[in-house]
Amino acid sequence: MLKNLGTWLDSRTGYKHLVHEALEEPIPGGARWRYVFGSALSGTFMIQLVTGVLLMTSYSPSSSTAWGSVWYITYKMDWGWFIRGLHHFGSQAMVILLLLHMVQVVLAGAYRGPREVNWWFGMLLLFVTLGFSLTGYLLPWDQKGFWATKVATKIASGAPGIGPAIEKVVVGGDDYGNQTLTRFYGLHVGVLPALLVLFLVGHIALFRKHGVTAPAKAQGSEKFWPKQVFYDTVATVVVFGVLAYFAWKEGAPLDAPADPGSSNYPARPEWYFLSLFQLLKKFDGRYEFVGTQVVPGAIVLVLLLMPLFDKLLPRRFAHFLACMFVFSLVGGAGYLTIEAFREDARDPSFVAGRKLADDATKRALMLAKDRRGGIPPTGAGDLLNHDPLTRGMAILEQKCLGCHSYEGKTQAGPDAPMRGFDLAxxxxxxxxxxxxxxxxxxxxxxxxxxAPGAKTxxxxxxxxxxxxxxxxxxxxxxxxxxxxxxxxxxxxxxxxxxxxxxxxxxxxxxxxxxxxxxxxxxxxxxxxxxxxxxxxxxxxxxxxxxxxxxxxxxxxxxxxxxxxxxxxxxxxxxxxxxTPNDLEMVIRLLRDDFIGMPEKFTPQGGRGRVYTAD
Ligand code: HEC
Ligand code: HEC
Incomplete structure (x- = not known):
């Protein structure tokens, strides 16, 4: 019965041939664990696709609603924290797997002829993936993503000739705003997925054409099904497990709503761009273009041309050089990344800035959750802007504590021009x-x-x-x-x-x-x-x-x-x-007319991180 149905379907669709193509592909030298990275990547991409579409059903891309909708997904929606967590950590897994895949391909010499074109497809996929990360990081419209993306587009804008034009088109104007968000969103959910699928189809088709690059002394051959399929499935399941663990244990972070006016946010790009950022620091000033353009450009160029070196140099030597290049690339980037983290940890102004940012995050999450607070209809940006304890205190520090104090805290030295009351x-x-x-x-x-001598x-x-x-x-x-x-x-x-x-x-x-x-x-x-x-x-x-x-x-x-x-x-x-708002915030602060900060709270009932008063 079933068999008949199968024959019927096959005569209409020819699916058996497809299945045969997909599963019975011979693997010279047999199935191996080290071939799993490509499939694990495709698997992770599927996770991203599914969770991404789920997120799209609740996300609202505008500068006034984005933060609120992400907050809703993370802290209110059933399983929202899980979906967003998978997506958040999935994007990082893609970058890591890409690196591993690339290293494995270079080690195996799979970039060489006749697979040059496939190597280039791989490079395209790398750029698309980084594009995904870059555009995705901005979407929550929180402080972290906002400033990180600003740093990143600043780097891109330095590209000779086309840089400023690219920046203008992507940013949608002279400065970051609603246009930037909608453009990044369009890229993230429309353009990039289409490109990725396109390149991935090309990549896999070419891979199937040439097959795996078997080790030189490989003997015999094995079919794709069942062993390699099993290995690949296990790898994808392991990735999923790790993502689920991080989603559950860490949770995708959400910083305070983006405030384009804040001047002291310690802006840092995502960790996988951190090495580039650190490199920039080394070429600060006049030679900045070396860090932003020359070095990254040269690296990309070498990677692109790598398959062609075989034609110029003895094959084994070219392969050796390629391996050395990729190793030093990964090693160098790793070194710079660690250095960047260490420098930040030692930098008092970064630590202080981070502490302020964390306090603001805590406050925003608390206000968003509080019954008396909630996200204002004018947008999440006003969550803190309409908060006496945040905005009022900031004004007090800027304008008033040169003469006054607030609970004893003051900037008035012994030679302050005047001394006012404690305003708390x-x-x-x-x-x-x-x-x-x-x-x-x-x-x-x-x-x-x-003034000396002035009569008082x-x-x-x-x-x-x-x-x-x-x-x-x-x-x-x-x-x-x-x-x-x-x-x-x-x-x-x-x-x-x-x-x-x-x-x-x-x-x-x-x-x-x-x-x-x-x-x-x-x-x-x-x-x-x-x-x-x-x-x-x-x-x-x-x-x-x-x-x-x-x-x-x-x-x-x-x-x-x-x-x-x-x-x-x-x-x-x-x-x-x-401004009228600033005045109101100061007055409400002085009159204790604000929502207090509890000793301890969780942004979400029951589950997730506990924030304590200090
Ligand atoms: C240059 C010093 C100085 C600065 C800056 C200053 N004040 Fe005053 N403030 C005083 C002095 C002195 C008095 C006492 C009354 C007077 O002499 O005008 C006073 C009085 C006040 C009073 C009336 C109650 C009292 O303490 O006597 C309030 C309220 C007040 N200030 C709030 C503020 C706020 C809010 C700011 C910031 C926006 C601010 N002040 C900035 C010096 C200052
Ligand atoms: C001898 C005159 C005098 C008497 C009597 C007096 N005050 Fe005052 N008061 C002042 C002066 C002058 C100031 C402004 C300078 C200062 O802040 O010390 C002032 C300031 C104040 C302020 C602070 C105003 C501000 O700007 O914040 C308050 C409150 C106040 N008085 C309340 C009272 C009350 C209540 C009484 C009655 C129990 C009283 N005062 C009796 C002279 C007086």
Whole structure:
């Protein structure tokens, strides 16, 4: 019955001939383990193809959605981590197997006539594979891939003549952006697979035409089926096993979302391009083109011409040279790669940069997972950009800590132009309590010793004077005033000072009386208890609220803020230095209005890496 069906099918399709071609190919000298690399490569490519298509069903190629979709695949989708892990490590396996395959081919002399053309097909496959890695690395649109790819295209752009044109076409403009991502994606899932299949068909067809290169003293012959097929299958299964192990144990990494504006990311290419990168360093400066063009170009040229050396030199000598060349190539690249890793490990600025990058990664993964956070609809780039703890802290470090401190952290040396308060937990209950209990504590003292000889108002130590002359020692009184002042920061932005002062309930608020009696000799708060004196202290209306802080940071010279100081004594205004988002992030940071960092979290429930606070 089955046999009949087989005959029927064969008479329609001729499949038996194909099977015969595929499986009964004779192998002179018999099946061997060392012939498995080519098949293992094809097998790994199949894994890449299948996992790649699966990834395509969930990946979304645009600069605002790419990171989010990869995050979703990795941490939310059923088996997404596994599929992506296989694909991630599969790409590295391809590079390694390619190297092994190439070394084996050269050792066996299989690059020589009549197989020259097949060697060249192999070279084409090598370039396509590297192209896959390069384009694929950018697709998650995370910091690591973004900067690595930038380094790589920078190298390519140095190619004489066509370099800049290539760069422009591939990058899709002058700088990296959405166009770059869509172009790389097009190359990765359209152009390169087509090329690879094309070259692979040519490669295998030619391989079948010439057969394996048997060792000189090989005897007898064996058919492809079953032994070699078995070896090849085992090799592919082993590769799959190793990939699955890495996917499970390590997981494909995902760095913080790409931030084209970041200036301190320690950019490094993927490890298999690292040797080239290291080589570049050696030719830094005027001879850079030697590292980017001459050396790689010469290597490729020698590889291409290798089969032809047989015609010029004695065959055995040519083979010997070819082996030496490939060995020194692999050895040299290996050496440079190790050197690159070692140099980085010893370089404090790289280590520090890496630590910052890892912190950002941790933060991004935590925010993406958090219920209150999540990936903003405007794109994953805003995940950290809209995070007070990341963006606000960065602004604080850039612009504020020259005078202020944050939890004691400061860049203000002993000769800082001015000294402001510690800004952590600004105007919170505890902060106000500490301040009123001891305004002369170093944390709170504002000194203004600017230009020598410049006269400084005595008003600056107003609160210290207040403490000396009166102060509040009584615990109950202190509780009352702290409560009253802390609530000033909760006054909504649309309430005017008149409306607030006219509210009949205000007088009943806890601490009202003490506030009016103690504070309004110097401070103002609308018309409350106004003594009609010259204003010599900031207004306390809505003190510590977002709107108060915005004014204070943008224009401290505004009336009701620090207008009573001379300009050289006053904090400079930042109105034209901060974007609205930056200002908001700083204010929310000062007001502790952000999602805290847990001691420990996993980006995904149950499985995968655990991130700890430090
Ligand atoms: C050149 C030094 C200097 C820099 C830079 C500076 N400040 Fe100030 N800041 C001061 C001084 C001094 C005061 C005290 C009030 C005054 O003299 O204007 C102050 C006051 C403040 C206050 C009011 C509460 C308080 O501590 O008295 C806030 C809030 C504040 N600064 C936030 C910031 C922020 C946010 C930045 C960065 C964007 C910043 N400051 C940058 C010197 C500085
Ligand atoms: C003797 C006058 C005087 C009295 C009384 C006084 N203050 Fe002040 N206060 C000042 C001056 C001057 C400053 C600005 C310089 C400084 O920060 O030391 C100031 C600053 C402050 C600040 C910091 C403002 C900022 O920019 O962050 C707070 C808060 C504050 N006072 C609260 C109070 C409270 C509450 C009372 C009543 C219990 C009070 N003050 C009583 C003179 C006074």
């Amino acid at each position: 937990h600004f105007a919170s209950n505890e902060w106000i309590r500490e301040f009123l209990a001891d305004p002369s504590h170093p944390k709170f003292t504002a000194r203004v010793p600017t 108002s005595k008003r600056l130590d107003g609160m210290v004077k207040w403490q000396e002359s009166r102060g509040i020692d009584d615990k109950n009184e202190l509780d009352q005033i702290v409560s009253f002042v802390a609530r000033l920061g909760e006054i909504p932005a649309d309430v005017t000072v008149e409306e607030w002062a006219a509210n009949p309930n205000l007088k009943n608020q806890w601490g009202y009386k003490i506030f009016v009696e103690n504070c309004l000799q110097c401070h103002t708060a609308g018309n409350l208890g106004s003594r009609g004196k010259e204003v010599s202290a900031p207004s306390l209306f809505a003190y510590g609220s977002p709107q108060w802080l915005a004014k204070m940071i943008k224009n401290p010279e505004t009336k009701g803020y620090y207008a009573f100081l001379k300009s050289h004594e006053r904090m400079p205004g930042f109105a034209d230095q901060l």
